[in-house]
Amino acid sequence: MGDIVDMMLEGTLCQGCGVFLNEDAPGIPCSCRECRAEEKKAKAAAYQPPKPKVQCSACGRKVKPTGLPDHMRDAHKELT
Known part of the structure; x- marks a missing residue:
């Protein structure tokens, strides 16, 4: 170089x-x-602060907004 x-x-x-x-x-x-x-x-x-978690309507568990569909599918066998 x-x-x-x-x-x-x-x-x-x-x-x-x-x-x-x-x-x-x-x-x-x-x-x-x-x-x-x-x-x-x-x-x-x-820097972007983390987004607040949302509550699952079925069980009340708090999850990330982007992970809610996966949680509903895996934990509650619901397709969104």
Whole structure:
């Protein structure tokens, strides 16, 4: 590979933007402070809280909304 890519993989340069990090590379890819902050913001923006569970009308058990048809089929032998 190229020299720049090698330095990014060694940790001499930031793996995101290519800015110089330090001369003593740790041997693993690293990110600069700004890139880590951007990664953290992107991860927080992508987070979706879990959907609330719904109650089964037949037995009262709480299940995920997407799993209710499977629960009805498996536990109550009902086809939905």
